[in-house]
Amino acid sequence: MSESEKLPVVGHWIDGKTVLGSPRSQDVFDPAVGVATKRVLLAEKKTVEAAIASAEKAYPAWRATQPLKRARVMSKFKTLLEQNAEKIASLLTSEHGKVMGDAMGEVQRGIENVEFASYATELLKGEHSRNVGPGIDSWSELQPLGVVAGITPFNFPAMVPLWMWPTAVVCGNTFVLKPSERDPSSAMLVSQLAFEAGLPPGVLNVVNGDKEAVDAILDDRRVQAVSFVGSTPIAEYIYSKGCAAGKRVQALGGAKNHAVVMPDADMDNAVNALMGAAFGSCGERCMAIPLVVCVGDQAADAIVAKLSDAIAKMKVGPGSEGKNDMGPLVTKQHMDKVRGYVDQGVKEGAKLVVDGRSTKIAGHENGYFMGACLFDDVTPEMVIYKEEIFGPVLGVMRVKTLEEAMKLINDHEYGNGTCIFTRDGEAARYFTDHILVGMVGVNVPLPVPVAYHSFGGWKRSLFGDLHAYGPDSIRFYTKKKAITQRWPSAGLREGAIYSFPSTK
Secondary structure (H helix, E strand, O other), X not given: OOOHHHOOEEOEEEOOEEXXXXXXXXXXXXXXXXEEEEEEEOOOHHHHHHHHHHHHHHHHHHHHOOHHHHHHHHHHHHHHHHHOHHHHHHHHHHHOOOOHHHHHHHHHHHHHHHHHHHOHHHHHOOOEEEEEEXXXXXXXXXXXXXXXXXXXXXXOOOHHHHHHHHHHHHOOOEEEEEOOOOOOHHHHHHHHHHHHHOOOOOOEEEOOOOHHHHHHHHHOOOEEEEEEEOOHHHHHHHHHHHHHOOOEEEEEOOOOOEEEEOOOOOHHHHHHHHHHHHXXXXXXXXXXXXXXXXXXXXXXXXXXXXXXXXXXXXXXXXXXXXXXXXXXXXXXXXXXXXHHHHHHHHHHOOEEEEOOOOOOOOOOOOOOOOOOEEEEOOOOOOHHHHOOOOOOEEEEEEEOXXXXXXXXXXXXXXXXEEEEEOOOHHHHHHHXXXXXXXXXXXXXXXXXXXXXXXXXXXXXXXXXXOOEOHHHHHHHOEEEEEEEEEOOOHHHOOOOOOOOOOOO
């Protein structure tokens, strides 16, 4: 037996129980030490089909369950999540690498989405009109789709699934979740807590896997809708393949978020905000700020100097140690990729003001650590400007006017998030009104909407019409049915009418 085969195994959650057994698996690493600590099973097509069959079997009874009873399960589930928050966060830290404070923040954001789902019955009410015609009433209903699925990324293994399935099941659907195989344990624990809260077997199923599992979900005609969060190339693939199979699809892709710093901005406040936005979670966020566009050299010089000082004070180390500000990257492959981007930036002529590539942590020499990097004089032709790096790399650009800064943002292929730092209300209003980006902050670097709004970008950051969570999630996981009804009575009987019905 190999060392890998001796590791604890993460299986699947199907029909209310853990399912083991698969010819394929891969190691799950603790990125702080660079050592495999678990083995996750990779689902074959037949395993995915078993999960879909379980969801299909559970659907009729769950659809018929009163919406209020479905919502009460979410209320109990929210309580269990709160009671197990630290346990879930510890799993995130051990498999993703993020520091505990960040992990706890992720869990809390997930809990808030469950809280939204617990009162989503208010949004499931239809519309009613009496006497739209002689003795005719008309109304609309929001009905569930059936079996739906979610495919979620490594960077928020607890929160993003909670964007999806709680609202989906409150709407009366059943769900198949395919989380990231890099950090699968939190999704398994959360599914077990949902079962403990009263979610019937088959309503939520979890299959761990890779592309084989994804394609099995996309190809299966029993799956009516798919929600995805990840990189743009994969989002585009899932959107195209899912739509071709007749599914409803929302696919959230990548980002390259710009922060604009005006000359009148509170520079200390801007730098504090940018440090968290650029280097929180090691920059592995689709809402991270990897680019700062400074209007005027004076603003740029101040920002670069203050960022350099702040980076020097950062504490990098294992996420399990509370004193640290930034943990490791998720895998060695990803760490090497991010370092490659820094190499490319230097090659293309950007000025590397702070170089974190050689960072080593005592006692964790094999961990996937990389310190914060800061570039100045980044230009639009550079790869580090065009592509999503997804690491602790921040680039500063210099422009002369707000209009020039906005043109950079509006011309970029991504339109996920952006922000402006200023004291000028007129400039802020002009920026928010004319910028071609889905989520905009004013003196707020990470304008992530709260759970009762919806999350999503523009351009190649989102494929599909509806955003994630919040009110849009109700629209995504339901279909509207219009019903027009008449009960004939003696006083309203008519002969045959051959003209198109109208209210004239």
